[in-house]
Amino acid sequence: MDYTIRIGGQAGQGLQTIGAVLAKLFTRAGFHVFTHQDYMSRIRGGHNYYQVRLSDRPVSSSRSLVDILVSLDKTTVEEHRDELNAGGMIVYDSETIRQKYEGENFLDVPSRQIAMDTAGNRLMENTVAVGAVLGMLGMSLEILEALLNEVFARKGHEVVEQNIAAASAGAQFARENCSQCAFSVPEPRSAEAGATPAGGGAPGRMLLDGTNAVGLGALLSGCRFYTAYPMTPSTGILNFMAAQSKKHSLVVEQAEDEIAAINMAIGASYAGVRSMTGTAGGGFALMVEGVSLAGMTETPVVIYVGQRPAPATGLPTRTEQADLLYVLHAAHGEFPKIIMAPGSPGQAFHLTGKAFDLAEKYQVPAFIISDQYLADSEWSLDGLDAEKIPYHDYRLRAGDLAKLDSYKRHAYTDSGVSPLAEPGASRHLVVTDSDEHDEEGHLIEDALTRRLMVEKRLLKKMPLIREEISPPLYYGAENPEVVVVGWGSTYGVIKEAVDIMGDSSSIAMLHFSEIFPFPDPEKSDFLEVLGKAKSTVCVENNATSQFAQLVRAETGFVFDRHLNKFDGRPFMLEELLDYLGDAGRNDV
Amino acid sequence: MDYTIRIGGQAGQGLQTIGAVLAKLFTRAGFHVFTHQDYMSRIRGGHNYYQVRLSDRPVSSSRSLVDILVSLDKTTVEEHRDELNAGGMIVYDSETIRQKYEGENFLDVPSRQIAMDTAGNRLMENTVAVGAVLGMLGMSLEILEALLNEVFARKGHEVVEQNIAAASAGAQFARENCSQCAFSVPEPRSAEAGATPAGGGAPGRMLLDGTNAVGLGALLSGCRFYTAYPMTPSTGILNFMAAQSKKHSLVVEQAEDEIAAINMAIGASYAGVRSMTGTAGGGFALMVEGVSLAGMTETPVVIYVGQRPAPATGLPTRTEQADLLYVLHAAHGEFPKIIMAPGSPGQAFHLTGKAFDLAEKYQVPAFIISDQYLADSEWSLDGLDAEKIPYHDYRLRAGDLAKLDSYKRHAYTDSGVSPLAEPGASRHLVVTDSDEHDEEGHLIEDALTRRLMVEKRLLKKMPLIREEISPPLYYGAENPEVVVVGWGSTYGVIKEAVDIMGDSSSIAMLHFSEIFPFPDPEKSDFLEVLGKAKSTVCVENNATSQFAQLVRAETGFVFDRHLNKFDGRPFMLEELLDYLGDAGRNDV
Amino acid sequence: MSELEDFRGQNPAWCPGCGNLQILRSFKMAMVEMGIEPHELIIVSGIGQAGKFPHYTKCNTFNGLHGRTLPVSQAIRLVNHGMRVLAVAGDGDCYGEGGNHFLHALRRNLNITVFVHDNQVYGLTKGQASPTTDEGMVTGTQPFGVLYEPLNPVALAVSMDAGFVARGFSGNQEQLKELMRAALEHRGFSLLDILQPCVTYNKINTFQWYKQRCNPVGVSHDPSDREAAWRLALEFGDRIPTGIIYRSDRPTLEERLPEIANQEPLVKQPFSQGDVISELENFF
Amino acid sequence: MSELEDFRGQNPAWCPGCGNLQILRSFKMAMVEMGIEPHELIIVSGIGQAGKFPHYTKCNTFNGLHGRTLPVSQAIRLVNHGMRVLAVAGDGDCYGEGGNHFLHALRRNLNITVFVHDNQVYGLTKGQASPTTDEGMVTGTQPFGVLYEPLNPVALAVSMDAGFVARGFSGNQEQLKELMRAALEHRGFSLLDILQPCVTYNKINTFQWYKQRCNPVGVSHDPSDREAAWRLALEFGDRIPTGIIYRSDRPTLEERLPEIANQEPLVKQPFSQGDVISELENFF
Numbered sequence A, B: 001m002d003y004t005i006r007i008g009g010q011a012g013q014g015l016q017t018i019g020a021v022l023a024k025l026f027t028r029a030g031f032h033v034f035t036h037q038d039y040m041s042r043i044r045g046g047h048n049y050y051q052v053r054l055s056d057r058p059v060s061s062s063r064s065l066v067d068i069l070v071s072l073d074k075t076t077v078e079e080h081r082d083e084l085n086a087g088g089m090i091v092y093d094s095e096t097i098r099q100k101y102e103g104e105n106f107l108d109v110p111s112r113q114i115a116m117d118t119a120g121n122r123l124m125e126n127t128v129a130v131g132a133v134l135g136m137l138g139m140s141l142e143i144l145e146a147l148l149n150e151v152f153a154r155k156g157h158e159v160v161e162q163n164i165a166a167a168s169a170g171a172q173f174a175r176e177n178c179s180q181c182a183f184s185v186p187e188p189r190s191a192e193a194g195a196t197p198a199g200g201g202a203p204g205r206m207l208l209d210g211t212n213a214v215g216l217g218a219l220l221s222g223c224r225f226y227t228a229y230p231m232t233p234s235t236g237i238l239n240f241m242a243a244q245s246k247k248h249s250l251v252v253e254q255a256e257d258e259i260a261a262i263n264m265a266i267g268a269s270y271a272g273v274r275s276m277t278g279t280a281g282g283g284f285a286l287m288v289e290g291v292s293l294a295g296m297t298e299t300p301v302v303i304y305v306g307q308r309p310a311p312a313t314g315l316p317t318r319t320e321q322a323d324l325l326y327v328l329h330a331a332h333g334e335f336p337k338i339i340m341a342p343g344s345p346g347q348a349f350h351l352t353g354k355a356f357d358l359a360e361k362y363q364v365p366a367f368i369i370s371d372q373y374l375a376d377s378e379w380s381l382d383g384l385d386a387e388k389i390p391y392h393d394y395r396l397r398a399g400d401l402a403k404l405d406s407y408k409r410h411a412y413t414d415s416g417v418s419p420l421a422e423p424g425a426s427r428h429l430v431v432t433d434s435d436e437h438d439e440e441g442h443l444i445e446d447a448l449t450r451r452l453m454v455e456k457r458l459l460k461k462m463p464l465i466r467e468e469i470s471p472p473l474y475y476g477a478e479n480p481e482v483v484v485v486g487w488g489s490t491y492g493v494i495k496e497a498v499d500i501m502g503d504s505s506s507i508a509m510l511h512f513s514e515i516f517p518f519p520d521p522e523k524s525d526f527l528e529v530l531g532k533a534k535s536t537v538c539v540e541n542n543a544t545s546q547f548a549q550l551v552r553a554e555t556g557f558v559f560d561r562h563l564n565k566f567d568g569r570p571f572m573l574e575e576l577l578d579y580l581g582d583a584g585r586n587d588v
Numbered sequence C, D: 001m002s003e004l005e006d007f008r009g010q011n012p013a014w015c016p017g018c019g020n021l022q023i024l025r026s027f028k029m030a031m032v033e034m035g036i037e038p039h040e041l042i043i044v045s046g047i048g049q050a051g052k053f054p055h056y057t058k059c060n061t062f063n064g065l066h067g068r069t070l071p072v073s074q075a076i077r078l079v080n081h082g083m084r085v086l087a088v089a090g091d092g093d094c095y096g097e098g099g100n101h102f103l104h105a106l107r108r109n110l111n112i113t114v115f116v117h118d119n120q121v122y123g124l125t126k127g128q129a130s131p132t133t134d135e136g137m138v139t140g141t142q143p144f145g146v147l148y149e150p151l152n153p154v155a156l157a158v159s160m161d162a163g164f165v166a167r168g169f170s171g172n173q174e175q176l177k178e179l180m181r182a183a184l185e186h187r188g189f190s191l192l193d194i195l196q197p198c199v200t201y202n203k204i205n206t207f208q209w210y211k212q213r214c215n216p217v218g219v220s221h222d223p224s225d226r227e228a229a230w231r232l233a234l235e236f237g238d239r240i241p242t243g244i245i246y247r248s249d250r251p252t253l254e255e256r257l258p259e260i261a262n263q264e265p266l267v268k269q270p271f272s273q274g275d276v277i278s279e280l281e282n283f284f
Ligand SMILES: Cc1ncc(C[n+]2csc(CCOP(=O)(O)OP(=O)(O)O)c2C)c(N)n1
Pocket: A229, A230, A231, A232, A258, A282, A283, A286, A313, C047, C048, C049, C050, C051, C066, C089, C090, C091, C092, C093, C094, C117, C119, C121, C122, C123, C124, C125, C130
């Protein structure tokens, strides 16, 4: 079983609510769920959609063809009517969209009317639509009811009841009027159906997108100061952290611009707390000088960069992976940097934790590179393993400092890592400088100190940081003929393609999520795997194969083939399968 | 003959004037001259020096050991007394520096006293020092007199005469009191001695530093708008252009910050004139978003980046080559970029011209990467060939536009290059957008237009631009055993090392000054040369071998050895020779 | 001469009821009344809802980066002082991201006009506080409400001795059109801060809220009286004065810059290498 | 308790006669009088001559980027409102490169102090015009002289309803010391703009020039009278009033932000993963 439901309409019509409710209830029902969003940079109108995939097998990508198309407007019908799977259905309300369609693929659900009839409120038409979808799938409404209860509890019992009535009527209408509906969904796995949420680490069904995964990772890493200037697709993290600041001891400050944001994040870290900022590629441009400041002053800071199609403003609400080399080489001068590019919400959670830990351990800026696709995509998971988020306070606090006779912020050490103290926590002065400085932090100009500081800051630390980097994730057949390589958000689609093609061909994936320092080829056999394969493909959501360039610069390895997509949209599963030469298989 | 004169003292003592006068007069006398400067980031005090090398053979680098050390303070004596060549002399005034030194290497010239005696003005002590140096070298004062005439003409006859008297007295004192001086300088080549300046292109002796070379290149390329925020080592170009604006039709505006500067430069170019901005690595960080704007709107702009040791503020007045990959990958998204990294003032002049031409021809941002060392170093040249600065106005002006029925700023074309029109010059509207846009320039969001625009803007133009890039400069033996590779400002020192070592060993240089698009290995044989050599060395003024990384990413080639220097100082000739295994030769 | 129809551009993607729609209409009316044709104007805009403005009319357009309208506009004007240059920005654009340019554009006093579509919120990015958001407004990013004073751009501009400072309201289209005319006709930098409801994200400063408060300044107000102007500028509460608040007669930069003052625009001045080649001689 | 000697740092690399030397001395005097010890203070500075200040005394120091003193200072204060935070900037630093932060720091009103060493020129980069350079001053970059009005930071701050606005003169060390004290003691954002001769690059606003003009404001001036303050702030000619120009009693951000108001500084608040782990549950 593997169904795709696409809900399309204008911004402001509530399609996101429909999609989110469906995704959550499918998850609770024990299915594997994957969602992604496609929306325009406008607040009302236009054409947007939200796509939900549910399956009884693990899924981690979106498909091109849909089984149920929920059309909140005419445009949705027109744009997507040719993208139906065999047996696919288009659900719409001819009254709302002022158009009647004939054909057995169409199911005209009078949602508005039903909403008026059952709840006396046309605003409940979306709840009717949710009910209709469940009716078409032949699913019970039990979990939905629980969900509606949770969501609308604050608005009072009556609203909950109205919603439940509207949903039931929608479901009933669909069951009665969709004789052509041939969907079949197994009963929810009882153990999990409607199961109450379980705490971190415990098994359960969780639905999480990349944005909230990073937010949770930051929260558990002890991030106490978050600052940003709003920018899609990073604003979600700002909102997440702002909401946390109502509950936990954490300060969130909207900066006047991105320059202020990075400098504030650095200031907060200097003062002694873990701090983070986030932005998109364009806003990051304004942070570049600050990154260099973190490098010179050896101030830990975590920076989230949500990629979107560029250059310049580009396509603000869409996706691309074209900022890798830019972030990697950002800022003047040479200093260590850490770059994580998670491929799933689970990875996003853990790698955010790793970024915080390494940033503070080595006193360097650490990046989490994501993109609109990963940020907005929801995955169902069994849970998150919070144990994997290390938390160790590497700073010298009052107690530690009291024991020291003397203190030098930038003291030369064997590891290159100098003691990082909280200023004001003792009589020891914490001095640092954006100019080249001596061990105490005071500005100098002589050649020898300069050389020693570069050695300390860069040459000694870099190999140690590299030691911390995990090898790429290998997935698939042993001794594969075809190796598909990706980084960041293409993880899910490549993994699924490998799953599907693995039955009939010798194929494997190498996925890189810890990008820089580049994983040591001596520490794992990824170069041999690549070298032995008949065919190697690098899949990237950009035009210039940036990761392949990095691989060549780091290892000399040259890929046989490149698959690039740069129209602002993510890879659909079928696209990748097509490309990998497996277009024939339809039983995926 | 190959002498090095180092003038050392505190900021504000006038050592730059002494150095500049000496350099100019040696040049006029027909010698080959090379100068470089070493100074602190302070206005008064500290320790700075200015080094002048003169020779009867071409020179293009500085040497570690000096022949005449002019010490304006005690620190200079202390810091450099051990850096004398055999027969080297230290000139000082025991009265001024309040210290008397014994030893046959010392020449105590009572400059202040002589200045008072001959001119009644102690401020002329520096002129006495210049005279003393000429006296030690046994040179006539003819050219100096002409120079003093030029420099002080505005201040009146008397001042000129006083200066000449002071210089003569200084020279005489040296001749009479420096029996141990064993310097021997040939008579100036008569044809050129005191020759009146000749116009561009005609032979003559010219003394030019990297800064003014870029300025002249911009001026001759028709740059009409220059804007910048001051930052060492790029401020010289701002001052040069500001001075030009008093004489030529050209607007120079100091911006409130670097963000304003790049956006102003882009605005001016959109409005129809050639424009430029300049900064150092730190200021460039603030321009990164603007670079992306130029990329998206296809607005030609030329950007000068003067490198200095970083990260952050670093060593503001010193030199480094650590911004190559940063500039190359600067800005979010993918778009074509051109990067020139001249190795000498002559190259700086021509490549600035080429940058302006290609920027406008292909409507892309073009960079000139330099550094403090090249910016401040003066080279003697026979002249500049202004013919090599192309000037072609690629824009559609009123006349062209009147003939068009319709006009689309971003029209699809075979070459990817769309017509660039002056807004307001006709009824045709010139529309452009930092968002992804259609042919007319209006914002769009659809996948197809996005793809076509990336193809137009990036994929079609890039190979055409690459065609324009010249291969690296090959210099030295045929079929060399050792190939020394460099880029940008290391040109001079590598070239001279190859000259010197070429007598006894099979060595050659490959110098890259047109860096990106990376020169096509199919168009010249540089890869074969490298491949065949027994030993290849990449020489870079940075810690992470950035150019070598680029070469590997572009060609797969890996160097045998790397020579890196990252203490903020340039390579001295001896250092390079030492490294290349030729330390034994002292007759260089 | 132009007609309203000449200024029809793409269909606006703004929300129904958005104040931007009224601003657009006032603008077109002003253009027609002033007899300006589309090609006689360059509009520079930023990113935000306001930034889409030029696409919804007809004009030469440079729709640049968020916050950077003013550097681009000023350079265009320096290069071509024969063209009218209008900058269109949001309140976040002009006073947040672009605050520094705003300060320095006020100083330069080039003859350009800026319309700030001031909805006291970040519209395009979905409702965060902007520099002009009222104290106390709760948003997803300001969960405790805005905890500090809004920036008063009109008072700031008067303090900086701006050339021309006016405040308009999108709901008073007739006055707004007149203010646009006056701003565009002013010789020097002119700021027109236009209060504009954002029906989606600003539930405090609604159309009605503005309508009740916005009050044209009386004829007795003398815009050249800086102190009176400043006092008026500070009024932003139960009564919000709209109209021309301040006007100074400072010379413009283009009148003072010798390369262009009393001359052809720079872009029209001829260039030939022959004119500059002699500069090489200084280095011999 | 501290002594002058406790504040001896590196030897200043400023030019002999530079006003910065006097500012440094006043500062040390203020520290000693206030009984502040070096470790009780964090100084954040930018790049420029003024930016070197903390190295020439003793204190916790963050010498950051050109123009970025205020974001760094504000964040430090948010994280540790138990510490005194002083930002030291040049006029270029604070009003040029950092102009936007200045505007928004005035709004936030965190309890930090900024000393602007206002020599009306870019000193460290060798004499270009700064935002406060007088009209007409000729420099290598302004060959026709500065062609527009200087920014008046004091008037601007009053217009923005700053917490505390004062102007000092390096040559009046006693007054300056008192102003420093008052600024540091003020609860909220305090701006102290310190006029300071640059003997090397500013040949117009010399020590004598300032000395003749700088005039302490009379006791009759009431700093809480905003209009009077604004009028005084605009005076910058034959007479330049020095002293406390304006003072408002706005609440500070740290007093309003629930996470820290009436609480331990954030940096002292304990963190444990157990406190936040329950947030995972929202996603089940
Ligand atoms: C450098 C940068 N930072 C952030 C953004 C995201 N962004 C786009 S519009 C906007 C603010 C919009 O607010 P405003 O300027 O008031 O315009 P409005 O939408 O309200 O008209 C932001 C933050 C961006 N495009 N570029």
